[in-house]
Amino acid sequence: MTSPALSPRPAALDTRSLGRPxxxxxxxxxxxxxxxxxxxxxxxxxxxxxxxxxxxxxxxxxxxxxxxxxxxxxxxxxxxxxxxxxxxxxxxxxxxxxxxxxxxxxxxxxxxxxxxxxxxxxxxxxxxxxxxxxxxxxxxxxxxxxxxxxxxxxxxxxxxxxxxxxxxxxxxxxxxxxxxxxxxxxxxxxxxxxxxxxxxxxxxxxxxxxxxxxxxxxxxxxxxGPSRAAVAVQPLARRLTLKLQARLLEQEMELGSVLDLAPGSLIPIHLADATVLVEGSALMRAAVAEHHGKLCLTSFEDLE
The missing domain is CATH 3.40.1550.10 (CheC-like)
Incomplete structure (x- = not known):
């Protein structure tokens, strides 16, 4: 009668590694x-x-x-x-x-x-x-x-x-x-x-x-990272993050005009209201204003 094979002895845990990164x-x-x-x-x-x-x-x-x-x-x-x-x-x-x-x-x-x-x-x-x-x-x-x-x-x-x-x-x-x-x-x-x-x-x-x-x-x-308690006490508006995008301009041009573009060419545009997208969905309209040399969005309105 053959004796059953002995199972390998499990390796002991190194206490110096427990709970340490x-x-x-x-x-x-x-x-x-x-x-x-x-x-x-x-x-x-x-x-x-x-x-x-x-x-x-x-x-x-x-x-x-x-x-x-x-x-x-x-x-x-x-x-x-x-x-x-x-x-x-x-x-x-x-x-x-x-x-x-x-x-x-x-x-x-x-x-x-x-x-x-x-x-x-x-x-x-x-x-x-x-x-x-x-x-x-x-x-x-x-x-x-x-x-x-x-x-x-x-x-x-x-x-x-x-x-x-x-x-x-x-x-x-x-x-x-x-x-x-x-x-x-x-x-x-x-x-x-x-x-x-x-x-x-x-x-x-x-x-x-x-x-x-x-x-x-x-x-x-x-x-x-931040403790769970610190995150839990924050209101939902602070914990929930959304990606905000602003579509400033849409310009339609003929194909021939696009092919004629060269370095230094100018395309006249007129900035109207910008469309604000949240996570890819258009939700608001905002006016474009200049402040200290930067373009800013203001006067937000919900889209119907």
Whole structure:
């Protein structure tokens, strides 16, 4: 006797997405990509004569299980710089290929022509110079990401919400902390067009949910629109909208006269009363008057 097939286990709902406009986050990520590309990659390109391009930015709840799986396969993937900021966790991880490429350009080396493979790089010990550059890049990445999120939430970068990088404690090296249940991950995919072959490298920033709460509230308020109570208290004349059109002129002309028209031709007309149409139906007649150089309708009369 064969046992019945087991039904697939239903996926658990992510409580970080419930009641939040997460479907609008891809649109936010596009605007954040434009800001970070201008503030992060373009200065690198000008300074080092490089061709870095911020290909993609994603903003989503942190998948901690996926990050733990990456750390098992690659020890560098489990190496994060993190700190507990004023509003919670701030963490950053940058691919070593990106750090070493920038370091080579800073030292005047021909970056991109003889870059080591990722597997060879993982076996190379981290130097003090690389560690200092990693700290600087991680701090810069956190600063620009937090400022970009604050601007998208219509808050100034100098607002007193604890998001300025200068207020962050020193970033400590270690694994990704697990004491934040409402954590979000912003992933920046950077491409180095000078590398042989071209490579996509990532810069990940993990933030506590408190840093994204202003942005999510702003998106929710824009998505909801005016409250139902505010609409209900308005009278019917205010809630009901109609399309109003005015037919100012009807002119009959012979076909030959129409064919003779050329640029600069004048057609003499006489403005009489205008026919007013509501939703395509002629309902009223109105006189046409001039007021401060504009044509206006006045003296409305119902059509019989």
């Amino acid at each position: 997460v479907h609008l986050l891809p649109r936010v990520a596009v605007r954040l990509r434009e800001t970070l590309h201008r503030q992060l990659c373009l200065p690198w390109n000008r300074r080092y004569h490089a061709h870095y391009d911020l290909r993609e930015v994603t903003l989503q709840p942190l998948d901690r299980a996926a990050r733990e799986a990456e750390a098992l396969l690659d020890p560098d993937a489990g190496r994060w710089l993190h700190a507990m900021g004023p509003s919670g966790l701030v963490a950053c991880r940058i691919d070593r290929m990106l750090v070493n490429g920038l370091m080579a350009r800073r030292l005047g080396l021909a970056a991109g022509t003889a870059d080591p493979a990722p597997g060879d790089l993982s076996a190379t010990p981290i130097t003090a110079t690389e560690e200092r550059l990693l700290q600087a890049l991680a701090r810069q990445g956190c600063q620009l990401t937090l400022q970009g999120l604050a601007q998208l939430a219509q808050q100034g970068p100098d607002s007193d919400d604890g998001t300025a990088a200068s207020e962050l404690p020193t970033l400590q090296v270690g694994s990704l902390p697990t004491n934040s249940t409402d954590a979000w991950e912003i992933t920046l995919v950077v491409r180095d067009a000078d590398a042989q072959p071209e490579r996509d490298m990532s810069l990940r920033v993990v933030l506590d949910g408190a840093y994204l709460s202003p942005l999510l509230r702003q998106l929710a308020s824009l998505h909801r």
